[in-house]
Amino acid sequence: MNTLLLIILIIIVLEFLLELILDLLNLKARKQPIPTILSDVYPPDRYKQQQSYKVETTHFSLFQNSISTLAIALVLYFGLLGTLHGWLAEFNFGDIVTTLIFFAIVGFVGWITSLPFSVWGTFVIEEKYGFNKTTKRLFVVDSIKSLLISFIIGGGILAIVTWVYHLTQEWFWIIALGIMLVFSLLANALYSRVIVPLFNKQQPLQEGELLNAIKDFGQRIGFPVGKVFVIDGSKRSTKANAYFTGFGSNRRVVLYDTLIEKMSTEEIVAVLAHEVGHYRKHHIWINFGLGAVQSAIILYLFGWLAQSSALSIALGFESANEPVFHLSLLAFGLLFSPIETILGVFTNRLSRTMEYQADAFAAKHNQGKGLISGLKQLSAENLSNLTPHPMYVLVNYSHPTLLQRINRINGE
Incomplete structure (x- = not known):
């Protein structure tokens, strides 16, 4: 087995184990008593329903993660991605078209395999707890629209980035960064006017x-x-x-x-x-700037590592004499995921700080009482967890817990 492939497989397994441990800790924490200040969030029957909902969604998520982790590991172990590229290369479509077809196939297979989980989550679990209002027809239409939008927008950006990579690897990371930042700004400005109307009125x-x-x-x-x-x-x-x-x-x-x-x-x-x-606190622009810095580092590292064919060989294309862009991109993403997890801990912490600041702004303008009442109402309606484990919060929460937010608003 290729050493780089072995490292990737170890990373996948370790990430799965981390998620498993955090989920189990979070499940255990649900048995803690509800803080007095949150005692009015749920009536007893509703709280039993919330506890059941939390257990069922966690078990479902663990099952889904187990299947997807096993599937990804097997695909990598047997070099199926390299085999797919080797088959596409025989048609001589050219670099950009080959990359687009490769990711279209991978994306479509991923969509098909995740579809049963989406169906079960929507029409069984969400339906059971009174959340789902989606009809079967609407679910199918939404799924097809989402897939087409992913292919159109994602394919367009991918085509441009692939073209830039083959045009100039030396300046690739700077040009690609510019493309991503422009797209991010456009997406924020046009999302509600262009994308949302495709799904909602x-x-x-x-x-x-x-x-x-x-x-x-x-x-x-x-x-x-x-x-x-x-x-x-x-x-x-x-x-x-x-x-x-x-x-x-x-x-x-x-x-x-x-x-x-x-x-x-x-x-x-x-x-x-x-x-x-x-x-007012300019959080959108702060997040945009930090995201730009993070993207710049990622793109620079990728541009440097992708100059070697080792990443392509690790994914099963053993005859690679030069790097294959789409194989290198996937391999790099898998290798970088532990660093991304660590960065996520820091970005989530920053996000929680910003939430505190936004809460303080509302409280400063005499909206603290209404905000506390509103947060409790949202938590009750969404069956939110009132006693999450601190480690789970540290890694996964972009918002403080309800208890933390209320205490901070109250000046405690």
Whole structure:
């Protein structure tokens, strides 16, 4: 066995074991008593349902991760990716077309194999606990749309990046970084206007108490709220959400209809005050800058390591006399994943700090009481875990726990 392949397989196994340990710790932590300040989140029957939901979703996730880890390990061990490239190379499509077809096949196989898990998760688990509102027809349409969007947008970016790589490996990482950053900005600006309408209807929030309260709050803090839209999230799930999107004068507020149905005006305004806090603290641009630095490091390392054919050989193309872009890209991603996990711990910690800052902004503008009530309401509606294990939070949580947020808002 190739030494580099052995390292990749060890990494895959270790990552699986890490996820397993964290999930088991988190399951064990659910038996802790509920803190007094959170005693009003769930009625007894609802809390039993939350506990059952947590156990079932965790077991399902562990089963899915076990299957996918085994499948990936077998594909790598038997060199099937290298075999696929060798077969495609016989057609002499050219570098860019070969890369696109290679990833299209890999992506489609991954989509097909994950489909049964998506079906079970949606129509069995989510249905059992009253979350699912998706019809079978809508599920099929959504799946096909998502697949096509991935092929169109992902394929377009991949084609450009592949072309740049073969054009100039020396400057590849800089040009590729520029492409990714431009796409990231466009995606943020156009997501709600281009992608969301393919899946959901968005309608302006009607005149009334809620719209007036939102605009009044914006005027009081000198943050004029432009367009406020309501999205029909209830046609897929009962879970609630709200978000800001876009930049500057193009920003808009998007509220899920489920949020409006389940929360009071005071709670919704407080949740939006939290989101305004992210804007006022420039968190979007901080995250963008940090993401750019991280992407630059990753692309530079990839550009350096991809000059060797060792990565291509590790994935089963043993006759590689020169590096194969798409094989090198996959091998690098697998090798880099432990570093990505470590970086994720730090980025999650930073994200949790930003959440505290956004909460503090809302509290500073007299929205602390409404925010606490709203956070409790969201936790109850989404069957959120009230007692997660600290290690699980450290690695996986981008937001502080409900208890931590309430204590911080209360100045404790």
